[in-house]
Amino acid sequence: MYSLSVQDLQIQARAAAFADELIPFEVTAELNDGDLPKDVVAAHTARARELGLHAANMPASLGGGGATSLQQVLIQEQAGRVTNALAWSAGTPPSWLPAVATQYQLDRFVVPAIRGEREECYAITEEGAGSDVDAIMATARRDGDDYVLNGEKWHVTSYNGADFAFFQGKLVGGEHDGEHAMFLVDLPSPGVTVVRTPAYSHTISHHHPIVAFTDVRVPATHLVGAEGDGMSFAYEWFRFERLMVAARCLGAAGRLTQEMTAFSIERRVQGRPIAEFGAIAGMLADSLTELFAARSLTYETARAIDADADIKVQHAQCSMAKLYASEMAGRVADRAVQVFGGRGYMRENVAERFFRELRVERIWEGTSEVQRAIIADQMIKRGPQALA
Ligand SMILES: Cc1cc2nc3c(=O)[nH]c(=O)nc-3n(C[C@H](O)[C@H](O)[C@H](O)COP(=O)(O)OP(=O)(O)OC[C@H]3O[C@@H](n4cnc5c(N)ncnc54)[C@H](O)[C@@H]3O)c2cc1C
Numbered sequence: 257m258y259s260l261s262v263q264d265l266q267i268q269a270r271a272a273a274f275a276d277e278l279i280p281f282e283v284t285a286e287l288n289d290g291d292l293p294k295d296v297v298a299a300h301t302a303r304a305r306e307l308g309l310h311a312a313n314m315p316a317s318l319g320g321g322g323a324t325s326l327q328q329v330l331i332q333e334q335a336g337r338v339t340n341a342l343a344w345s346a347g348t349p350p351s352w353l354p355a356v357a358t359q360y361q362l363d364r365f366v367v368p369a370i371r372g373e374r375e376e377c378y379a380i381t382e383e384g385a386g387s388d389v390d391a392i393m394a395t396a397r398r399d400g401d402d403y404v405l406n407g408e409k410w411h412v413t414s415y416n417g418a419d420f421a422f423f424q425g426k427l428v429g430g431e432h433d434g435e436h437a438m439f440l441v442d443l444p445s446p447g448v449t450v451v452r453t454p455a456y457s458h459t460i461s462h463h464h465p466i467v468a469f470t471d472v473r474v475p476a477t478h479l480v481g482a483e484g485d486g487m488s489f490a491y492e493w494f495r496f497e498r499l500m501v502a503a504r505c506l507g508a509a510g511r512l513t514q515e516m517t518a519f520s521i522e523r524r525v526q527g528r529p530i531a532e533f534g535a536i537a538g539m540l541a542d543s544l545t546e547l548f549a550a551r552s553l554t555y556e557t558a559r560a561i562d563a564d565a566d567i568k569v570q571h572a573q574c575s576m577a578k579l580y581a582s583e584m585a586g587r588v589a590d591r592a593v594q595v596f597g598g599r600g601y602m603r604e605n606v607a608e609r610f611f612r613e614l615r616v617e618r619i620w621e622g623t624s625e626v627q628r629a630i631i632a633d634q635m636i637k638r639g640p641q642a643l644a
Contacts, residue, residue: 258555260330267327270307271334271346275507277303278342283604285340290461297345297461301372304346311370313351313496318362319370320349325558329503333551336507339609341460344414348500350376350422352492356481365420365440377418379409379441379467380490386410387626389490394425394469396437403439403479405472408451411620414462415450419443423469424486436486440478447472458613459603495574497621499561502554502577505585505617508610509547512585512592515606516540520595530595539591547588550581572634572643579627582617589614 260268278300285292292300304310313328314320323331328348335343349369357366368374385391394407405423412421421441427433441448451466480489517540520531530536557573565573592607593600600607618624634643 258551260326264327264330267308267312267323268330268334271309271331272337274304274307274309274346275334275337275343278338278345281342282339282606282609285342285461286459286603286609290340290459292342292461300342300345305372307346309346310372311347311349313348314366314370315354318354318367325499325561326555329499329554329558332500332503333507333510336504337511338507339606339613341458341462344460344462347372347375350493351496352489353480356485356489358477360477361440361480374420375414375418377412377414377421377443378493379407379412379415379421379469380424381410382408383410387623389424389487390436392424392426392436394423395428396423396425396439397428398430398476399473401476402473403437403476405439405441405447405469405474407469409467409469411464412467413464415443415465415467416453416463417461421448421467422480423472424490427483430483432483435484436490437483438480438486438489439474440480441469441472441474445472445474457615459609491571494621495571498574498578498627499554499557501617501621502550502557502574502581505581505614506547506551506554508614509543509550509581509585509588512588512607512610513540513543513547516543516592516595536595539595543588543591546584550577550584553577554581566642568634568638569642572631575622575627575630576643578617578621579624579631582614583624585610585614586618 281292281296308321309331312321312323312331316322331346335346349366353366354362365374369376380389382392382394384393392407394405394409397404405425407425420443423439423441424436427435427437447470449468449470451468453463453465456464520536520540521529523530531540554577557577560573561570589607589611593611596605596607599605602608
């Protein structure tokens with residue numbers, strides 16, 4: 257099915273085996289604020305590397321897996337079957353960075369991230385700038401051989417485990433005054449402090465604190481690309497992450513569909529399996545049908561990227577995949593809770609966990625409303641036939 261090559265199927269099987277090994281740890285993580293014992297986390301990280309799943313998205317020339325976009329989707333789909341972000345132990349370092357990084361940045365940040373020795377976080381969003389990244393207030397001012405960074409960043413995912421951050425700010429003064437620029441900031445660094453760490457709906461070990469950058473000095477060698485390039489990096493990262501969000505949503509919906517089918521065959525009410533009730537059968541059928549549609553869309557989008565499709569078409573199709581797959585997974589999780597009845601409301605039940613966890617897939621990496629705006633914009637500019 258889906259015309260996958262032998263190599264694609266092998267990668268998929270390795271990722272599936274990894275997910276199967278993680279699933280038994282979910283409830284322990286759920287009941288412990290997302291945390292697992294250190295030795296267990298280390299074992300998962302080592303296993304991800306052994307199976308070639310860590311940094312599969314990075315160029316082989318730098319020690320990464322060199323996976324195609326379709327293969328990355330297959331890996332992330334399996335990762336998406338696991339709750340509590342346990343599959344994040346197979347990391348995806350920034351695949352857009354090698355093309356623009358200097359040799360110094362490759363040696364200091366990229367290659368160690370591929371080896372699993374360093375971990376990044378993204379400090380882009382602010383209290384008043386999420387959907388509209390251009391509204392950021394953070395600043396970067398050149399001072400001799402350094403830049404001085406200031407700003408307060410929200411939802412900085414994985415800050416608690418990261419040892420460097422991507423910081424996006426607007427340049428103050430100079431030729432590119434008011435334009436965006438992105439910087440690599442070592443963590444910890446003087447002037448980088450946690451304002452507070454809010455609690456979120458999901459239960460994962462990666463926190464999303466609000467982080468203040470106050471007169472943080474970074475050498476000019478930590479500027480990514482050129483002054484004024486900041487926004488283009490954000491777009492490239494969004495394209496990648498949106499497709500990976502779609503892939504993980506396929507995995508979540510796939511697992512939920514399997515689990516609710518098994519439960520509805522096994523659970524008997526009034527002497528009959530609940531699967532025989534039309535209302536339950538309808539929820540099963542709708543879930544699988546929508547999953548099939550989302551998977552076909554997501555795989556096709558990945559294939560178009562591998563075939564070097566026009567970049568704007570890629571952008572819109574990644575938005576379509578993210579929009580549809582995340583909304584589909586939300587509907588499937590809602591149905592799964594219903595099919596499981598009271599059990600579906602217990603935190604030890606996979607449907608309950610996914611019901612909370614999947615909600616953010618419609619928000620981060622661009623909300624559903626923003627994806628619709630991107631798709632409609634390209635439809636108007638290029639015509640619907642260019643996109644689908
Ligand atoms: C758990 C979590 C982790 C995150 N991790 C990171 C991270 O690591 N790094 C980082 O930089 N950011 C991160 N984010 C931020 C995330 O990308 C933003 O929350 C998201 O882009 C939405 O921005 P916002 O929250 O400011 O919402 P807003 O922009 O305030 O949007 C509010 C509402 O208005 C709607 N809206 C906005 N603009 C339009 C429009 N043009 N048309 C129609 N409707 C519109 C939105 O869809 C939404 O419904 C994270 C967020 C969460 C929740």
